[in-house]
Amino acid sequence: MKTVGLVVEYNPLHNGHHYHFQQSKIESGADAVIAIMSGNFLQRGEPAMVNKWARAEMALRMGVDLVLELPVAYSTQPAEWFAFGAVSALDSTGVVDSLCFGSESGDIRWLHRVANAQFEESIQFHELLQSELKAGIPYPAAYGKAVARYVPGTDEIDLAKPNNTLGLHYLIALKRLHSRIVPLTITRQKAEYNQTDITDQQIASATALRHMLFEQQSLEDIAPFVPTSTLEVLRREWSKGHAPIGWEHYAKPLLLQLMNHSAGELAQYHEVTEGLEHRIKQSLSSLTTNTQHTVEDLIGLLKTKRYTRTKLQRMLLRILLNHSKPKLSADVLGHGVPYLRVLGFSDKGRELLRIMKKTARVPIVTKVTSLSEPSPMLDLDIQATSVYSLAYPSASERDLFRDYYEPPVQI
Structure with a gap:
């Protein structure tokens, strides 16, 4: 079974994500899709607007076959470690053939060239980076400027764009892990990553949609921009007071x-x-x-x-x-994910899990109590769920310890 991997947050899942999902299957020729999805806290240091099981359900109802959780140790990191954790998870399944990510450029050739140069960071690059940081600019901008100086012909403006940056670090992670996974990219359509205004009738950024939900407090306003299944899940969680969380x-x-x-x-x-x-x-x-x-x-x-x-x-x-x-620490993160936490699966996903029992290089977790040895990283995920539930109007004991109770979502 040919399988493509996606790295996602789905906060919330919208029509742009649906486009990426469809194009990823076309570009990769895949029969199945595995999504590595951030849990309750996300890469920009924010809580997800709705919990990880609800977002896993959105993904499965769109057509994803297996949703695996990116541990919070990685999901809330800058691009380098976020990408490394996600790629190590996809690689550890032993079944993923390709990774397809969205980018502003849509051209993977220049990302390959930069990744090849960055695969082994040299003393020279480190010195360039430090010189840029001393100018008092933020790390992302300093990194882009240093790379542009280190790899002639690199456009620092293109590199500074968030999806291009993540794409570069996916490629670097693949090289560091000596992975057989083939990277692919498609161009992000009609809405930029952090764009707050809406300029299309069907596609808006997740940032713009969250802004609408928090400012206008009306789910129906986002209806044109999300699949019907996403709206249904959000209505259910909203009615319980479990969304939107900020x-x-x-x-x-x-x-x-x-x-x-x-x-x-x-x-x-x-x-x-x-x-x-x-x-x-x-x-x-x-x-x-x-x-x-x-x-x-x-x-x-x-x-x-x-x-x-x-x-x-x-x-x-x-x-x-x-x-x-x-x-x-870098030593802890550098080992990659120590387990694969299953958040949800379809019938095809169940078949993938059967195959992964033979191919996966780390334990597959469907129950957090099933690991034979304690996992400090899994403990962080369980603790993060407890903290996340504090946002609920009246968090129950079951909400606080939901990781122990909640089975994977099945569609």
């Missing part, structure tokens, strides 16, 4: 964490770098003059030219989730 739902537990830790203790969390722990404590004293104490206000106080919103969101998320530096 950062402000976690303002109290986050601020409690920040207040109860000294600057030295905050410095032990992943992503708290370059003295940001002191800036956090200083910002808290300014925040007390605001009666609402919102996460948005805190980010506004922390933000500088050097620190992007995404960097700050990731940092705050690590503190909220209790992710210390040792838990997410």
Whole structure:
């Protein structure tokens, strides 16, 4: 069975994702589709607007055959580790033939050329990167400028585009893992990754759709831009008070964490770098003059030219989730995913799972209690679900420990 892999968040799944799904099958000639999907917290350091099982259901109802969870240790990382975790998961299945990702350029040749040069980062490149960082610009921009200087002919503007950046790191990860998976790309259509305005009658970015949901609080407004099945799932979760979930739902537990830790203790969390722990404590004293104490206000106080919103969101998320530096060290992440967590499957997906019992290089997890040995990374996923449920109006014990109770979604 020829199988294509997709790396997704589906926050929420919309018509642009459906287009990517269809084109991926056409470009790869695949009979089956496996999606590596982020869990309850996402790459930009944000909570998913709806939980991972609901989004897995959206994927399966669209036609995906098997949905595997990208552990939170990787799903909330910058592009390099996010891509490495996703590719290691696809590679570990032993059944994926190709990886198809969307990109702004739609041209994989120049990404291959840059990936070949970046496969082994040299001392020269590291020095170029450090020189750009010293100028006080954010890491993504500094990285793009350094690559453009290191690989002549590379357009730093194209490289800075988020899907191109992720695509580059998918290719680098494939090379580092010596994977047999063939990378493919298709051009992103009609809506940019972070585009907040809507310029098409059927396709809008997930960012624009989330903005509509949070600002207008009306599900029906997004109906033209999402499959019917997505709307049905969102209606169900919305009626239970389980959507839409955003950062402000976690303002109290986050601020409690920040207040109860000294600057030295905050410095032990992943992503708290370059003295940001002191800036956090200083910002808290300014925040007390605001009666609402919102996460948005805190980010506004922390933000500088050097620190992007995404960097700050990731940092705050690590503190909220209790992710210390040792838990997410390069040594820990560099081994790749230690298990494949099944979130859902179709009939064809069940067949893939049967094959994977022989081909997978890491354990397949359908029940979190089934692992023969403890997994610190899986513990982080279970803890993340408990924290995520704090956003619900009245989180039950079952919500807090849902990873122990919830079976994979079956379509």
